[in-house]
Amino acid sequence: MxxxxxxxxxxxxxxxxxxxxxxxxxxxxxxxxxxxxxxxxxxxxxxxxxxxxxxxxxxxxxxxxxxxxxxxxxxxxxxxxxxxxxxxxxxxxxxxxxxxxxxxxxxxxxxxxxxxxxxxxxxxxxxxxxxxxxxxxxxxxxxxxxxxxxxxxxxxxxxxxxxxVGSGHFVKMVHNGIEYGLLQAYAEGFEILKESQFPLDLPAITKLWNHGSVVRSWLLELLEDAYAKNPGLKDIRGYVEDSGEGRWTVQEAINENVPAPVITASLFARFASRQEESYGAKVIAALRNEFGGHAVKTE
Structure with a gap:
């Protein structure tokens, strides 16, 4: 053909x-x-x-x-x-x-x-x-x-x-919304591992989890490959774009009255990744200082 x-x-x-x-x-x-x-x-x-x-x-x-x-x-x-x-x-x-x-x-x-x-x-x-x-x-x-x-x-x-017509792109939209949630879960988990009191070998953990673990996946295989090329993920800025499908998935969840907290939170996490300095975080810091006398870090 x-x-x-x-x-x-x-x-x-x-x-x-x-x-x-x-x-x-x-x-x-x-x-x-x-x-x-x-x-x-x-x-x-x-x-x-x-x-x-x-x-x-x-x-x-x-x-x-x-x-x-x-x-x-x-x-x-x-x-x-x-x-x-x-x-x-x-x-x-x-x-x-x-x-x-x-x-x-x-x-x-x-x-x-x-x-x-x-x-x-x-x-x-x-x-x-x-x-x-x-x-x-x-x-x-x-x-x-x-x-x-x-x-x-x-x-x-x-x-x-x-x-x-329309069903193909609808299914792909939800597919990508799910992908947002999966990526965010891996991101949060590996940050917790990195910041722990233990000197953990993150590349070794990705390899381990890809053998028999219930969280093994192609995405985790790709993370294993990324760590093999760049163990510390050096020179990679934590700035994450979105191409639209996550937003559309959240909007359809609203239209259908379907609770989708994980996908929604993962979309907002991408927005947060693009901020050099969060004004919203400044507001929270100021309020905590006002009501509780909590220390405020200054620029």
């Missing part, structure tokens, strides 16, 4: 490599001509000079996978594709879009008899070697047609048709 890929960042580029290695023809486009040249040279994919050029190089029932940042880049790419594709063609959004945006975009595509699939994609930089976990929302017809693509990108049992 021939597929168009828009967006050749690290994940998009690795997806092109995995597809071409498994016999798929890929037409690839990125805003960076150098990225297009590199991927064409390294994979045998056909490079495209523009989105119209990419569409023209596809044939039959055309399938275009968008792997671009969520928000305006996805919106603009979709608008361009809708002006170029024909009834029956398929657009797949494999980025981290909000599921409500995906549902709205599907309606825009449906108005032109174009199919829209939302594919929540997990696997990061390891996807090329290990495959991508794909959470796919869309019509039965469109998903079935694209199944050879999904089964190529995913490891065994790593692809699921989750339901109607």
């Amino acid at each position: 021939k597929i168009g890929m828009i967006g050749l960042g690290r994940m998009g580029g690795n997806m092109v490599k995995r597809l071409t290695q498994n016999g798929h023809e890929v037409v690839a486009y990125d805003r960076s001509p150098d990225a297009v040249t590199e991927i064409a040279k390294s994979t045998g994919a056909v490079g495209a000079a523009s989105i119209p050029d990419l569409v023209n190089k596809l044939e039959g029932r055309r399938v275009v996978w968008m792997m671009v940042p969520s928000g305006d880049p996805t919106e603009q790419t979709l608008e361009t594709l809708l002006s170029l594709l024909s009834p029956g063609d398929i657009i797949i959004d494999g980025g981290n879009s909000n599921f409500r945006d995906s549902m709205r975009r599907a309606k825009l595509a449906h108005a032109q008899q174009i199919e829209f699939i939302d594919s929540g994609t997990s696997g990061g930089v390891w996807g090329l070697a290990n495959g991508y976990c794909l959470m796919v929302g869309g019509s039965d017809d469109a998903v079935h047609y694209c199944e050879p693509i999904f089964t190529t990108l995913a490891p065994e049992d790593g692809y699921l048709h989750t339901g109607a």
Whole structure:
């Protein structure tokens, strides 16, 4: 099957490599001509000079996978594709879009008899070697047609048709919310270990826990690898970004009246990591000094 890929960042580029290695023809486009040249040279994919050029190089029932940042880049790419594709063609959004945006975009595509699939994609930089976990929302017809693509990108049992459009990105959103909580639990645990009265070997503990412990996981394996490269995590600033899914998960929990204290606290912990100095902490320190005479540290 021939597929168009828009967006050749690290994940998009690795997806092109995995597809071409498994016999798929890929037409690839990125805003960076150098990225297009590199991927064409390294994979045998056909490079495209523009989105119209990419569409023209596809044939039959055309399938275009968008792997671009969520928000305006996805919106603009979709608008361009809708002006170029024909009834029956398929657009797949494999980025981290909000599921409500995906549902709205599907309606825009449906108005032109174009199919829209939302594919929540997990696997990061390891996807090329290990495959991508794909959470796919869309019509039965469109998903079935694209199944050879999904089964190529995913490891065994790593692809699921989750339901109607929007469900794929919804499941991925919750997946990432859970990830926030897991990461925060490991972070807090290892900080407690580090600050304890015992001279503990944290790299050794990660290795130990990955053998038979109930908290063993791929994330802990990655932490073991990180400690192997940098035992003291030197020169790494404790500043943690969030890409949106944690916020959306908390908002949906509110909408559904579902208590989600762990995911919510882990999101707020990321906000706290970005503060050089917390004004809120200053307020607490001042109040403790006022009501209890507790000492205040001065700058």
